Amino acid sequence: MTDMSPLDDYTVVDLSSGVAGGYCTHLLAGAGAVVVKVEPPEGDPLRRRSPSGTESPAGQDGALFQFLACSTQSVVADPDRGEDIGFVLDVIARADAVVWSPGSRLAALPELFPTALHERFPALDVLTLTPFGLDGPWAGRAASEFTLQAWAGAIGWRGLPGRPPVSVGGRVGEWMAGTFAATGLLASRRRRIADPGGQILDTSVLEAVALSLTNMHPVSYFAEAARPRDPAPMSLLPGVHATGDGWVGFMCGTGQQWLDFCVLVERFDWLDDETLIAQGERERRRDELTAHIDSWAAARTTAEILELAASLRVPAAPVGNGATISAIDHFVDQAMLVEAPRGGFLQPATPYRLHGKASLPPVEPPPALGEHTSDWRRRVADCRQDLDRARPPGPGGPLPFDDLRVVEMTAFWAGPSAAQFLGTHGAEVIKVESPARPDGMRALSLRPVDEDGWWEYGPLYHATNTNKLGLGLRLDRPRGLDLLVDLLDTSDVLIENFSPRVLDSWGLSADLLHQTNPGLILVRMPAFGLTGPWRDRTGFAQTMEQASGMAWVTGFPDGSPQVPSGVCDPLAGAHAAFALQVALAVRDRTGEGLLVEVPMVASALNATAEQLVEYTAHGVLAQRLGNRSPSAAPQNLYRSSDPGDGLGGPLVAVSVETDEQWDALATALGAPEWTRSPELATFPGRKAQEDVLDACLAAWCAERTVDEIVALLWGAGVPVGRVAMPHEPEPVQFDHRGFFESVEHPVEGSTVVAGSPVLFSRDRYPAHRRRAPMLGEHNRYVVNALLGMTADEYAGLEADGVIGRGVRTDG
Template identity: 40%
Template sequence: MGGGAREAADGAAEEAELPLAGVRVVEFAGGVAAAYCGKLLSDAGADVVQVETDAAAVARGREPLWHYLDEGKRSVAAVDDAESVARLLAWADIAVGAVRPDGTLPGGADLAKVRAEHPRCVLVTISPFGTTGPWAGLPGNDFTLQAWGGSSGRRGDAESGPLAVGGDTTDWASGVVAAVGALGVLLSAADSGRGDHVDVSMLEVATLVFNSFMAVADQLAPEPVPPGPPRLYTELPSVIRTSDGWVGFATNSAPQFRAFAEMVGRPEWADHPEYSRADRRGLHAAELGPEIDAWAQTRTTAQVTEEARRRKIPVAPVGNGRDTPEFDHMRARGSFVRHPGLGFLRPVVPYRIAGLPPRPPREAPERGEHTEAFLREASLDAAGTPVDEAPGDDAAAPLPLDGLRVFDFTSYWAGPCVTQILAWLGADVVKLESTQRPDGTRLSSAYATSGDRPWERAPLFHSVNTGKRGITLDLTRPAGVAVARRLLERCDIFVENYSPRVVERFGLLPDPAERPDLIVARMPAWGLTGPWRDQPGFAQNMEQAAGLAYITGHPDGRPMVPRGVCDPLGGLHAAFAVLAAIRLRRATGVGLRIEAPLMDAALSVTAEQVVDWSARGVLAERRGNRSASAAPQGAYRCGGDGGYLALSVEDDGQWQRLTGLLGHPDWAAPDELASADARHLAHDRLDAWLDTVLSEGDRDRAKTVDRLLRLGVPAAEVVPAERAHDNPQLVARGFFQPIEHDVAGRLALPLFPARWANGDEPRHRSPAPKLGEHNGDVFGGLLGLTAGELAELEETGVIGTRPIGG
């Protein structure tokens, strides 16, 4: 065998070992969300065939991003005839694509007809509001969906107004949500023979990843936020200018802020009734900010990060498309690789599998490159495949992960996000805490400080821990470790998101040779290797280091953190990797050991910054609320209550319809602003005009937004984060599900941001567990400990139901 043939054979063997090898995907091209979903599936081993559409030309216009998103896919030219579309869908296990306003897939395929004729196919659609509800088919984009979801309404200041996160983050997040949903149904279809329609709503995605459960916090607050305009807020301390750049902090806990206050020479801040509260000190930026800036500006970024790390304060240098790949940690971990043909840098796959190298970088296809060959292949397959008959209706069909048990050793948000998804899909998830150190969210919320058992009233804990059983064990005691190991023997999956040394110190994980079937997902902030390995890190630090903070903010201002988005993004990417590993284990009996750092997920969704810099020398910068394509775009005063309307004009037709409703600026002839280029040049004057027109009189904001949407112009009310759950579209689709908790009472909690057509969708099947609530069920019922053994564990403090000091 020649060298080239041997290399090809070796590559084929490696790809056969990837967890999604053999899965067939049709991607109806168009937009970042569907393309990123297809990329995730392809990188995990699936054969992805991209069907080119008119919308795909838009994505291809964003080169070199297209070369990154479409690596390794096959490309088929647009097919408009019913026979070709049917051939594609009969070939596919999964079909994914954006939905047109008329409710069809690109190419005109009717959703209902596709479901009826291809019931075994997993159909995944992505649209601004989903395909059901009163807003189905209306326009929306990342900017307006952030306004609806409560993102823009919790960031900014009174002078400059609400501020959206940069980087089209809703699109990237929708792509990974679609991929997770696809695998969830694929696992079920393998047993039932029945696919489903996973209906991804980008509004629900934006509400989930940007809102930080402020709508849940308001339900638990002693005094809910009164109706009114958004309460804009700037986190502090966050991004600070040093003598040579920017550095970012995350002081989510009282000890972290105390250490920060001591570092900047103001230890008394830690005991101040306002400054000590994470939810209040940002209101005092005028007093604290200048002192923090003065301290930092006499030091380099390296000096500040070194001092902060010595004090265990979560910190990171602020990166961007140019600087992030040069950080010593990224270089040591090999976080970026060169594109094989064009040579630009791009991030590696956002998870790593022990013993299995990632799929190597591959070229993106030419448009329609594989049309003839693929249609022949699909025809041959169809000739030898039985007609796709509808599977029987089995109301008792199990959930896809029924029978699997998960050892949940996670805390805060990203890790619990993974295990909640597994619980939604039917797994028995057992969450481990201790009375010495409960989940960090139980005691860190300013909204959980009143009433009986305040540790049972934390909004974030309630939001990401439904459907789980809760136990406590003190792992600093040999007896606690012994019981934990016995539990792990009864589990199929182990998930943790602590710094690497925590799990290693307790010695929980067995050698792979002892448990080759065990799936392990480790989610350290920075990864298991590299110089930052053991440093603390939170979502804000990922946003800072990856560049998301760098492109969020105003051109003349400092970078601003999105405030938590990298937690759910990290959780969703890790959940995707775990679901892929479950599929492989079902086929081979072998589990995978997965490393899914928060940092790697953040690098994936900010890939365009690095790709553009290394390919074209273009550095993405802060734009405020403006867009590189839409113009005008911004948040404008509207109505008499101090509220805002978000508006994004994406094309010339939308501009004509907008001016048909509001009139035309009297300082320009109609044809002067007919093109996007002209509107970009006149953006300052357009902003002033829109502020004036929309704020005059007693204009009804809700009615104005509705009229714009019905005219096909993306628009939104800038909603306070606490009021996001009142949205009529979210209510109609049941995105916030009510559930009763013994202590917290009735809560409406967000679900997975997609609906399943047949109703077997992720649901909250039980409320978040009380601390140690299921000690008896798990230790007695599952592990067989006697009543005497349980009593001894409780008497010695190994288990319990109240935090120490609670």
């Protein structure tokens, strides 16, 4: 398959502007799709974005745009010319999908609005990216990622004791939204192949933020536990600490890892203190513990600490940033950072790899503004075609993956979320867990481990494993591995996120599995990759956030970097679901299965691309700014006059990103004296007086309630948001879109589970049609119905402990 790229039969017109749409089409173009970016004569605003948030010099495309626009085409059309609008519609008539977001003069045209495009081209998929979604009481309101984080509950819980809450830096929510969007678009593409007819795919950035930046389904936990999760682990201890030559980050996710860490930092007395196993107790004694950890780390280099940590299997990583990421040995060895096609700077490589006869196309340079306009004008002139105005088939057809059987061997959040996406859209997902060592999410139980059935009371397990069947299988017992291989012979996909050495120890290579099932797609999600210096290191989401630069830009300028704490799990899961669909596109055309490698850290590096490309292109190093922004002023959290409740309620987030928003803010405030300086009319002037503006705006907010502030500023068109807690986000918009769904469980009762940020207009099926399985609940179905074994054979397997329906600790 040397002359075919996976998506080279797929054409996408890009009417978006901004990071979310740019990363969505970047992923599609990287897999071979023909992406045609339609721009007004002044070009996409992203072309002019610079490290400081101001415009780049005339004629120079910013490094971030160059990265996102690799392998795409550019067509220019003037929205003031009717002829050009007709030309754009002719281009769209030849496409399979459109990606749309507000923010450009073209996107604002009535003829190019999503509903108008869907009406005119009913066979076309129209994917939209908006702050709140296309409908609902908040649709169309002003927002920035900062205020979306506030509304979603992604700020109120994050921070260090004694400091204000802090937002996640780097606009990670927009990168997440773009990934979710690309993944949803490919699912709809597969649906269209089986049952032609397009739809609107309505993507909400707010919901992407709520799903990924609020730490593992806090609404689900609150629904079952009737209390929020203890926020102490979110600040991490041990966390990020200064070394003799930089910063190093730790993540002790288990009791054993804490004990190993005590050995690492030479505090053997801590080993004997059983109370310190609990993160909450460590948090209570933060000052005492950090004093020693900081002193110990400062006396050693980052490299020395990482070597010691690896020998003790303590999860650790250097805290990377735009200046240091390119020198990290594993990234160099694995070519995770590559030279930009036009040279001049480094950029992240594609965040997944295909192993087999298929390959991804080489990365092409980004287009000059309007570079492909003449080609497309000739193309539409040479081949006129009538617009398809026939109505598409109604809902109720096949789901995108209802022809797939997926075997899932994953744990915690990243791997389960990838398989959950497939189950949401119709796949039969069989989750394989060992009764001796089930998914670690079950250990986060609301019941003590000495209570029978404790493993069925895990809210986070319930939230991440809907739409799956459960198989309890011991692979360390005779016949266990044989049963797994037999099941894989009847399946389409295997998803696993063990350490690479685990599958190796079982002899389950892709070559071996393809001997009996040549169409099997094997998706492997190791923390750092299948090869390289870090291959066998233990990795968590927090480790990826430290190494990739996410932690570097989160926190206050006078403090240590802080991990977002969790975002890299759903980020990796969404990338894995995207990469799997690229492999499916190959198999649908050739019948051949592939090995797909999706290192978690590669997804993180892509989501922090701006730090790397801006530093290597311009020498500008992104920094921690607390709740400020390089592209907004004023922007911060402000206390209202409401009484304090300890949960962040009295805080509001305000963000002014444009000159128009500044005018709206000044008008809403009654144009007080401090808003009237002519220098404040432009962003550089406001940025220069940021401290003064902060103080004045803080004084104004302190005299008003949150509700009063939000009503006045939002009504005027200023991005503003109440700082919610993650378990209690403002429900109005979420309820309208049905984002949270109630799910009944036979043991725990009712819980609430977050859905998908991408709503399909044609197929409005519930996201959670089946609750999470109990351990081994579907053993008989798998063994008897799928594998064709007899009742006596089943009984023998159960008696020998090969299969089971509960946790067993008897060896």
